[in-house]
Amino acid sequence: DAGVIQSPRHEVTEMGQEVTLRCKPISGHDYLFWYRQTMMRGLELLIYFNNNVPIDDSGMPEDRFSAKMPNASFSTLKIQPSEPRDSAVYFCASSLRVSGGKKYNEQFFGPGTRLTVL
Amino acid sequence: AQSVTQLGSHVSVSEGALVLLRCNYSSSVPPYLFWYVQYPNQGLQLLLKYTSAATLVKGINGFEAEFKKSETSFHLTKPSAHMSDAAEYFCAVSDRFGDYKLSFGAGTTVTVRA
Numbered sequence: 001d002a003g004v005i006q007s008p009r010h011e012v013t014e015m016g017q018e019v020t021l022r023c024k025p026i027s028g029h030d031y032l033f034w035y036r037q038t039m040m041r042g043l044e045l046l047i048y049f050n051n052n053v054p055i056d057d058s059g060m061p062e063d064r065f066s067a068k069m070p071n072a073s074f075s076t077l078k079i080q081p082s083e084p085r086d087s088a089v090y091f092c093a094s095s096l097r098v099s100g101g102k103k104y105n106e107q108f109f110g111p112g113t114r115l116t117v118l
Numbered sequence: 119a120q121s122v123t124q125l126g127s128h129v130s131v132s133e134g135a136l137v138l139l140r141c142n143y144s145s146s147v148p149p150y151l152f153w154y155v156q157y158p159n160q161g162l163q164l165l166l167k168y169t170s171a172a173t174l175v176k177g178i179n180g181f182e183a184e185f186k187k188s189e190t191s192f193h194l195t196k197p198s199a200h201m202s203d204a205a206e207y208f209c210a211v212s213d214r215f216g217d218y219k220l221s222f223g224a225g226t227t228v229t230v231r232a
Binding site for chain 2: 004031033042043045048050055056091093095097105106107108109110111112
C-alpha cells in the first residue's frame with residue numbers, strides 16, 4: 001500500500017515567493033494533519049481536517065499560511081509570502097478514526113517537505 | 119490539554135546495552151499513548167501504542183513500553199541496542215475522548231556506540 005505522499009521533497013525559494021506543499025493521504029483515511037518541525041520548536045501541529053473540513057487551525061502561525069483539502073485524496077499547505085523563518089520540514093499525516101467499531105488514533109506520516117526560504 | 123514530557127534530549131548507549139527512554143504524561147484520565155521513531159531525513163514511524171488493553175505493549179524492532187498509571191509514565195525500552203536504533207524517538211499523547219490531536223514530546227535522540 002502506498003503511504004502518505006508529499007511533494008516536493010525539497011523546496012528552496014526566495015523570501016516573498018509563494019510556496020505550495022502538497023499531500024496525498026492514505027486512501028480511506030478520514031483525518032489529515034499538517035505539522036511543522038524545527039530544531040527550536042520541535043514538532044508543531046498546524047491544522048487538521050476531518051472529512052475534508054478544517055477542524056482546528058489554531059496552530060497556523062500567521063495569515064500567510066493557508067491550507068485546503070478540496071477532496072479526500074489531496075491537500076495543500078500554502079505560504080504567501082514566504083519568509084526565512086518559515087524554513088522547516090513540513091509533514092503531512094493521515095489517520096483513520098474508526099473502523100469496525102474500534103477507534104484508532106495513530107497517525108501515518110509522509111516523508112516530509114524540507115523548505116528553505118532564502 | 120494533554121501533554122508529555124520526555125526526560126533527556128540525548129541518550130547514548132553501547133551496542134548490546136539496554137535502551138531506556140522516559141516519557142511522562144499529564145492527564146487525570148488515562149489517554150492514548152504512542153512512541154514514534156524518526157530516522158534521518160524521514161517521516162515519523164509508529165513504534166507502538168497504548169490504547170487501554172495490556173499495560174505492557176510490544177512494538178516493532180524489539181521495542182516495548184509499559185503504561186504505569188500510578189507514575190503517569192510510558193517509558194520505552196529495548197533490551198539490546200543495535201546500531202540501526204540510532205534515531206530520534208518521540209512520545210505522543212492523545213485524548214481518549216473528544217479532541218483527536220496528538221501532542222508530541224520534544225524528542226530524544228539516541229546514539230549507539232560500537
